[in-house]
Structure formats: C-alpha cells, structure tokens
Amino acid sequence: MQDLAQLQTIYTATVIVLAAIGLYCIITKRELLKIVIGIEILTSAVNLNIMVMGLSDSGVDALAQSMTVFSMTIGACVAAVALALVVDVFRHYRTTDVRKLRRLKW
C-alpha cells in the first residue's frame, strides 16, 4: 500500500513535468515542427495521467488501459493532420518559422 502511494506520487510528478515541458515547447518555440512535438509531449502527459489514475494494487484498471489506447490513436490522428498542415505552410512560405507567418493576427 505504501509502495502504491509512492508510485502514484512519482508518476504524478512525471505527468506535471511532461505537461510543463509540452506547454513550454508550444509557447516559446518558433518552429512549427517543434510546436507539433510539444503537442505530442502534452498528449503523452495526459495519457500517462489516465494510467496513473487507474493504478491500483492489482495493476492498472482495464478501463484506464482501453482509454489510453484510444487516446493514443486520437493523438496520432491529430499529429497526422498537424504535419500535413506544416507541409502546406512550407509550400506557401518556404519556411516553417512561426514569425514569418504573421499575416493573421495571432
């Protein structure tokens, strides 16, 4: 029981660190691909949090496992659309630098 609480604390800390890295990456990076990578890190943080929440003495709850698998699939779809858009941005601007695509108001 003591081990479980310890494990949960460690994993929760990992989740918070991962989420912070992901958000930092999305906010500060100027490169579109790095923004996409930031989104992926944030997705992993949330997926890990679902697993942490399903943690019990007898392993991870089956519901949490199935939810995480679905969430990973959705994350892959979002990444695919995002990367396709990055390719289109590159075709228009010949760069993937966010500062160059300021024709809209951010």
Add this chain to the structure above:
Amino acid sequence: MESQLIMYPIVVLLTSASIIPLVKILEDYLKFKRLKELLTMSSIAVCLLFLLTLYKQIPADGHLEVSLLGFNPPFGVQFYVDEFSVYMAVIFCGIGLLVAIFSYRYMEVDTGLDKYYGLLLTLITGMVGVAFAGDLFNLYVFWELMCISSYSLVSFRKYRWEAVEAGFKYLVMSTIGSLVSLYGISLIYGCFKTVNMREIAVRLLLAQNAFEQSAVLSLYLATILIICGFAVTAALVPFHTWLPDAHPAAPASISAMLSGVVIKTSVYAMSRILFTIFSLVPVGGASNSYPVPMVDYGFILIVLGVLTITIANIMIIQQKDLKRFLAFSSIVNMGYIASGFGIAAYLLYHYPGQHYAFKLAVTAASGAIMHILNHAVGKSLLFLYSGCIVHEAKTRDISKIEGIGRKMPVTGISSSIGLFHLAGIPPLAGFWSKLFIVWGGLGLLENTFLVGSTIIVVLNSIYAAGYYVWLMQRIMFNKSSSVVEKVHEAPISMMIPVVLLSTTCISLTILLPWLIPLIENAALALMVGG
C-alpha cells in the same frame, strides 16, 4: 427496439462517410458527377427522420440508453438520450442538411469534393455522438472526431495561405483545449474509478460527506480544467483568438457549420458534464427536492460569459471584413449562451431548495437552450449569405458590398430577417431567448453580483442591436458601389437554404407557444435528469 434506434443516426452517417470514396469510383465509371452530393444529402435527411422518430419514443421526463456489446455501466460505452440531446442533434443535422444543399453549387469550383463530403459527414457524426454520449470518454472520442474533421475542413482550400495558417492556429489551440479537458476527465476518473456520468453523480451523492480533502481539491481542479478546455472551442474570452481567423478562412458553407453548430457543441458538452456530474439530485427524483451543484461553476461561467460579450462587442466595431464581423458576432452570442447556463447554475448553488430560485434557473437555462437554436439558425443564414456575396461579387469588404441587397433582392431580404433575428428586435424569436436569460438573472434583486452582470448583458445586447441594424442598412439601403453594379442574384440551389433559414426565423417566432414547452422540457432534462 427503442434503444437500438439510438444507434441508427450515428451508424447511417458513419457508413455513408466511409462509402463516399467508393462512390467517387462509381461516379467516374458512370460519368455522373453528383452522386456523392446526393448521397450526403439523403443520408443526413434519413438521419433527421430517425431523430424525429427517436424524439417521439422518449418517455415523458425520462430517457433512453443503450450500452454497446452488453457491457453495462460502470464499464463499457454507453449512449444516453433525453430531450436535450435529441434537440441538439436535430439542430446539428438540420443545419448540416442545408449546408450540404448549399455546397452543391458553392463548392463545385473545388477539387477533392469526395473528401469534403466525407469530412462533412464525419463532422456531423461527431456532433451527434457528443450529444448522445453517456460517458465522459465516449464524449471525448466523438469530440475529437468532430475537431479533426473541422481542422481539415477549415484548411480545405489549401492553395490559399489564409486557410492553411488559420487551420494550423485552430489546430494548435483546439488540441490544447481538448487535452486540458481530457486531463480534467482523467482526474474525475481517478476520483470515482468510472467515466459514466450518471454513475459518477450517484457515487458523488453517496460519498458527499465522506470525501477526503485531496479528492475535493481534485474535483475543483477538474471543474476548472473542463470549463477552460471546452471554452477554447466555445471561443469564450480569453480563449477566443482562433475563431476570428478560422471561421472567415473556411469556405462559407463550412463557416456556417462551424459558427452555427460546432461551437455550440462545446457549450453542450460543458453544460452536460457539469450539470449531470455536480448536481446532487436525490435518486428516485422526489418531487419536492431540487438539484444542488457541489461546485460553484456557475460563477465562473457568468464571469467568462459577461467578459466575452463585452470584449467581443468592443472588437466587432473595428472589423471591415464581413466574415470577420460575423465571426465576432458569434463570439458575442456564445457569451449569452454561457452566461445563461451560468445564471442557472449560480441560482441552484446559492439558493438551494428554493422553489422560486429553481423556477428562475429553469427559465435562464431554457433561454440559453433557445438561444442555441436561434443563433444556429441566424448565424448559418448570415454565413451562407456571405457565401452568396463572395460567389457573386468576389469580395468580403463591407465598404465594397454596400447596397448589394438591391441587386440580390431575395437573399438580401432573407439576410435582413436574419440580422433582425440576431439583433433581437421584439417579435422575432431572437428577442425571447435573450429575455429569458435576463429574466432569470433579474429575478432575485437582492443578489448584487447577479443583477450587476445581467445589467451588463442587457446594455451589451442593446448595443449589439445597433450594429446589426447598421450592417443591414449598409447592405440593403446604401448607394451601390462600382463592384456591385454587375452583380446578379445567386444560383437557385444557394438561394434555397438561405430562404429556408429565414423562413425558419419567422416560423420559430410563430411556433413559440409550442416551442417553449419543448425547450423547458429540455432544460429540465438537463438539470434534473430523466
């Protein structure tokens, strides 16, 4: 039998979305290019028929539910349908059908139309799925289905820089929002070890006094995360910055879809989750007991809503582009809807067990629910009209299209009805929904916060009526410029949805005595549960 009927709308839409690529091959073989349009329209129409049948089968103050593959709650995928879900699904499918009719001529200059119609169908599937979802994770999956379709549709015309850039911005912001709300959902799962909304409400009721401090803290955190996450797609200030770029950048038919219904889905999801989970309704539904929310989320919703209305109203006046103007007006209207639900939740939280406060809360929630319908109809009408203008005059600049209403009389008059409807000029239905929200807020005069925020809402809606009438005057009565001289009326298949929607505006007004009981039923289903 009834419970199987719940699945039919989703199954019909998903099946036709997946066979559209095959239809494309069949079209090439038959040399008839319009098969996919006809398939899209007919499948949405069939879905609409199923929904109307479903509405008749819902028992009075009850609900229908079905669990997939026999896994009953607390596990498994559950679909839960009451009056409010079907009401929302009918709006989604109705606007979707009109948009499909409009696209028949409007999109014919584009290529890759099989992808367009496939994505339109998955978009509608996602929204109907969100409306029918009975558990949180199921809701999230359909939510993402909707979001991914709408990212792709915003940047559908990828040869234009505006579409690609706005699409990427929309994707980044909306994905962060969805992930934040998924984080909130995972916290709720951690507290209750289930994601079924009904089951969570029951477990919360049983454990409400025996809750650990840390669990209460994570519930509050989850509430804030869910509100913030869904507020990104609902475009509540300060999360609104993607909307004025993304909605104008999309093709007009898709702007009508996005502004009309997609942003409503997020308010639906937010209110459904919060009202179902955190309202402690005694099991069995004794007649003298009223739901009491556990968390004061109504306060957050009112603050966000009033802030949204005020800031968007200040920004709207600087807009020169017609579609940007309409996009900001969508943000304003989302503010009304959010504050309507907020007033309802606030009243339930601060005046527990009082009959009068409960009645006021029902009024405010029905106002918000009615405003969803009114704004969906009015805003789709105006975005489709802007599509007609772009199709004919090739410009969206308000100063260049002055007086275009004289050259396009049918669509012009229809859009004026839409503008009056959104402005809330008294006999039209747009007035009554705002009146209900304000009525709910002004019912208890001793509450300064509620009265103060309601007065801000009232002042803003008077101000808003001013600029809608101003826009109508510029479109219909001003002297026409040189661009407008050569313009003539839009093609018939683009005219039909616009005229139908303006007829809907008028018939909503005439049907109000029959509509209000239906909407009150929906509000009760949301607040008390079936």
